[in-house]
Amino acid sequence: QAQLAESGGGSVQRGGSLKLxxxxxxxTGDSVCLAWFRQSPDNEREALTTIHSxxxxxxxxxxxxxxxxxxxxxxxxxFLHMNNLEPEDxxxxxxxxxxxxxxxxxxxxxxxxxxxGAQVTVSS
Numbered sequence: 001q002a003q004l005a006e007s008g009g010g011s012v013q014r015g016g017s018l019k020l021x022x023x024x025x026x027x028t029g030d031s032v033c034l035a036w037f038r039q040s041p042d043n044e045r046e047a048l049t050t051i052h053s054x055x056x057x058x059x060x061x062x063x064x065x066x067x068x069x070x071x072x073x074x075x076x077x078x079f080l081h082m083n084n085l086e087p088e089d090x091x092x093x094x095x096x097x098x099x100x101x102x103x104x105x106x107x108x109x110x111x112x113x114x115x116x117g118a119q120v121t122v123s124s
Contacts, residue, residue, distance in 0.1 A: 002026035002113050004095045009118035016085050020118055022078040022095030029099030034071055034078045037109060038091035038120075045094065047107035049080070056104060085122045092117040 008020040024034055031053040039045040049069040050058045057069060068081040078095055096112035 002097065002099075004097055004113065004115035006093070006095045006115045006118040009093060009120045011121040011123065012085055014086060014122060014124050016122070017081070017083045018085065018120060019082070020080040020093055020095070020120075022080075022115055024076050024078060024095070024097050027097055027099045030101050031099070031103070032097055033100050033105035033111070034095070034097045035105065035107070035112060036067075036069060036078075036080045037094045037096055037112070037114075038089075039094070040091040043091075045109050047109065048093075050105035050107055051078070052100075052103065052105045054103065058105065058107065060107070082120070085120075087122045087124045089120060090122050091120060093120050094118075 004024050006022045035050040036048045037045050048060050048063050051069050066084045070079045094117050095115040098111045
């Protein structure tokens with residue numbers, strides 16, 4: 001059974017940096033899409049970045065240039081480095097994944113299995 005487990009997160013001041021990690025296990029298939037989403041109160045869960053097994057990456061405009069996603073396929077681990085954080089980045093951050101036969105990942109949240117989430121709080 002596929003599972004995802006995040007670690008990291010926490011509190012930081014505006015302009016600071018944080019790193020999230022996620023161990024993804026149990027996915028079977030030709031390729032695995034991994035992604036980071038976030039959700040703040042009263043907002044829908046939004047996709048931030050996706051990364052395909054092949055290394056193809058997509059970023060949402062809201063984080064492009066500030067967040068960097070990477071994955072270690074040998075260790076089934078996904079990372080999110082977040083720089084220049086703003087109070088608007090405060091949210092619960094979720095690691096997500098799904099197995100696919102396609103060469104690209106969808107940012108549609110309905111495709112994904114979720115981790116438990118990690119809180120990120122940015123103060124002004």
